[in-house]
Amino acid sequence: MKNLRLERCGITQYDEIFYNLSYDELFRHETDAALPDSERGVVASSGAVAVDTGKFTGRSPKDKYVVNEETSRDKIWWGIGPVAPTTNNSDNQQISEETWYYLKDLCLKRLNGRKLYVVDGFCGTNEDSRMRIRLVTEIAWKAHFFKNMFIRPTAKELEGFVPDWTILDACKITCPEPQRHNLRTPVFVAFNMMERMTLIGGTWYGGEIKKGIFSVMNYFLPLKGMGSFHCSANMGRDGDTALFFGLSGTGKTTLSTDPKRLLIGDDEHGWDHDGIFNLEGGCYAKCIKLSPEKEPDIFKAIRRNALLENVVMDAKGVVDYSCDKKTENTRASYPIDHIERIVRPVSRGGHPSRIIFLTCDAYGVLPPVAKLTQDQAMYHFLSGYTAKVAGTELGITEPKATFSTCFGQAFLFLHPTRYANILGRKMEEHGSQAYLVNTGWIRGKYGEGERMDLASTRRIIDAILDGTLDEASFETMPIFNLQVPREIPGVDSGILNPRNVWKDKADYDKTCRKLAGMFMAHFNNFTDTEKGRALVAAGPQLDAEADAAYSSEA
Template structure:
């Protein structure tokens, strides 16, 4: 399996840069202003008073992981970990759906965008994104890396993504679970997305492809994480930090730090040369957004940004960020150029610190713990958090869940393949790993309260600054985690979670249940 050639991934002879295989009225690489005009004329959205677009995603307001498929062929048959996450579909079915989707573009407006995924070009993918909605094309402009003015992509495209919300599969004959689908052909370099208007499927399908290609072809670790850098140290290098976590655990919010520079908020690779962003933009949750708690995100919502599934205050063009009547998964996409203190290009040196973010629905994990290398691998494989309402279709209340590598829904290879790469990297660079509970304290969901964002920021800043290096730590009885006994800017009674519970016996019982669940889950991975 390790001797696969590049042609096994990139059959560029069948996806030329632009050819007559795309029917319809083509609009190629329109500017953001031009795309906004198309959106407004076509009635796909309206403008908010910030100048940003407001669009609805339709029936689906989140991803549908159970409707994601990978074509099973000679490239993937013995490498992909097949199962509920990576469902197989045969090549003939894919080819037939592919042709029907192309046929369905006839006599329609079709938007084509050329872009790149991967800020280190030697590890990147050259993309062609074909959409039937103008705002999906603007989303792709925001989320992927854009060629500079006058710059052309270096060579033919590696992957073509075709997105048509109006195209529905026939489950009885096409082998899909529902009429909506995302299908990835890794050998042909084509991704088909149909029956759903949720734009997040576009970026995550490309992420899934990179999660297959980078470890096998380059030995690069793909990561579902945010990344930022601080000021330069005595050695002239800035300290890079990574923030792993599922949607809703705080990756975007915590990485958007006014005193640190942002590399990216969601998808990165860790190569020998350092860390690099896969994307050219951010896709932030905006439910209950406020300029006080999330100033960078709030300031990024301006012309060119897209708000999804939000609602206005009555008779105004002002967005009510507290309104979750459509979904709790309200989102905003914006290019990195909307962030003031961003790293350009989006790369950094190997991280000194890694933070695993878990929104613990049971309220038993400490707000900050220092992990040993062995514990780091265990918690990376567990990927424990609470699945936040609205991130996936059908999820209406937070639910405790395990997602190996904090991104199981996007991992075609076995989880331990990615964990081995992480182990290699942290040992090589002496990286310190921390576990951060951004969830509940003083009790589980419905009883306790959510961790205060300023306290979480203070704990992370203390770890990054070295303020915790000389602090005594105590060991948690059930989890074996090292807990600091004090932390600048944080009340001492918050650091050990048992101190926040009224009934200590109930805390101990809940902690033991979760610790036992961790043990049993690790046996399955």
């Protein structure tokens, strides 16, 4: 084995090193009967290996910390602090260099002298901007997860591999005195831009590895003038590329998986001078309620070399995908080539001609589709809106607005307007047209109306992608000032303007103003920059003129 120079990251002694094991070797290690239950994978009937991540079945964004150091101090979008609640929605809580070295020492004391797995991979299919990432862990299935999610180097590429960023995964340890070191809890996921290193302590959740490096790319790529976005991407037969932005529950995975198009990637993408490129070498799909009928591509991808997290199986290893006993956030990690219809040999495409922002509006206010100006696209990108129904355990049925800036707030290290500026510039340079698509409620809010049917939404997406909507006739929706098409082939034209299909028009107007107020309040987070202030006019407006427009139609 080559000299890995682990002393550079503080590993000076070890029992044994397993470096970039093959899938078959990882399978033997992670299913070893001698392992404790917390570390051992169980083989499912599909051939995939199922593991449990323990207490943490999702990311822990409130335990995310960034070192306040001189090279990045003036660039980071800082939250208020690790103890006091943030007021600007940033999860980037700062820690001192002293605290960093204390946490690093904890991790190194745990990892030194043990059997370790070291895995090297790339983040980014663009060779000019990709980062060389190294994971050091004592857990075999974590090495498997890394191998799935990152781009796997060739033997030749490994010969001279020197990491640009290192992850020390010491998930078995926690910080014994968090308050003393200004941490919220004993768990930590800490980043140091100057040392180019991540420390993970106390959480076994695989997604911390994946999303942590995505956050790192969200720091470095925009500083080079490149876009870095939380979105899926696909390509048509003629090479046309489309981006799909959307939060959980909006239909991003379902709608971007199209039998007429090839998948570029399902979650993380960069945008450079050549076009769109995938940052990953794998997929990390939610699999709650997964079925071969609704999502056949994902179902077929879960086989040997795939990794399942927190699923429930019977004695024969058959997974019950409907069961949320452990968590609703059950996941499947697999290499992207487990999906048949993908862009090959490299996951990249040209500049996107269409950009789609998906929202699930449970208030029933937003139209099924709206054509956006460039400024409106930047506004709705910064807003990152969807809505969820509040917990029924208290009998609450009022929808709850959710805003996740840039559709990926938890992964932003820079101020959100940095990403919006790049998106706007790229759209202008390459003539990209953006649309807002509502997959939520029509004919009333949640509890009164009905969910937009998938077949109609697919026809809308088709009309966007084939250019039909570019030439459509539009009318302006007051307050939100959105351009709404008057008709779309195969879609009931009556639902395209949402107010038309509400029985109580006055209730619609009231609900519309309520949602507009939420948008405006959230957007105040971005008026600390000149660009943010300039974009206020592209959002909803609550003024006498807008109210009069509705009153005249009542």
